[in-house]
């Protein structure tokens with residue numbers, strides 16, 4: 001089978017984009033892992049698939065697969081790339097595009113100059129809906145992981161996130177603690193582990209150990225979850241710049257009942273065809 005694809009990234013979080021409307025594509029776990037493999041395949045953090053929408057209030061279905069082959073509910077950096085991709089593929093000429101993901105309906109807005117804004121929907125804090133095992137909903141939780149007492153917030157953006165505050169992201173034990181979060185029963189579907197350094201009330205640095213992919217250069221839903229956690233702790237203002245190695249995301253949230261808005265860049269790297 002020959003598959004046409006486009007390689008894209010959002011601040012270095014990189015994706016293989018596949019248009020499954022204009023071509024017939026069958027993807028199983030092993031195929032996804034092969035395409036995502038940086039030595040044996042194309043290489044990416046996530047593989048993103050465009051499909052016809054099954055519902056009237058969305059234009060497309062947006063499916064997300066981590067490089068370990070697992071299908072997941074949401075991908076923020078990928079959503080921005082998705083907007084650029086469906087326009088470049090000629091699938092739409094709209095600048096505001098509602099799409100359906102396994103984590104819910106999101107709306108993508110092309111701002112021009114390669115910036116895209118995504119209405120990521122409202123964050124979910126109820127532990128059972130994250131899912132996260134806890135007696136009650138709290139702003140922060142404490143658990144022993146990797147022989148350390150870890151304090152974190154638990155937030156879902158359609159996908160699960162644990163957000164920790166650190167003095168310096170450069171010194172954070174991202175791999176050790178990030179891995180430990182994947183192996184604890186308190187997150188029954190595993191979790192994306194974010195390490196946030198607050199610089200001031202409107203600027204943070206962030207590293208994320210992603211579920212199913214390991215540490216990535218950027219994580220859009222991770223940035224959203226981190227800002228929600230910081231605002232709920234009274235540490236951040238409503239609009240925050242998330243400073244990442246390859247550039248910045250702007251995240252804003254007006255509080256409970258409001259959607260999280262994310263704005264950031266998208267980059268198309270190359271188009272290709274792969275025979276599998």
Ligand SMILES: N[C@H](CCC[C@H](N)C(=O)O)C(=O)O
Pocket residue numbers: 013045046064066072073074075076077078159160192210211212213216218219220221222
């Ligand atoms: N690893 C995530 C999916 C990709 C999220 C990330 N790349 C983003 O930009 O939000 C998960 O398993 O929920």
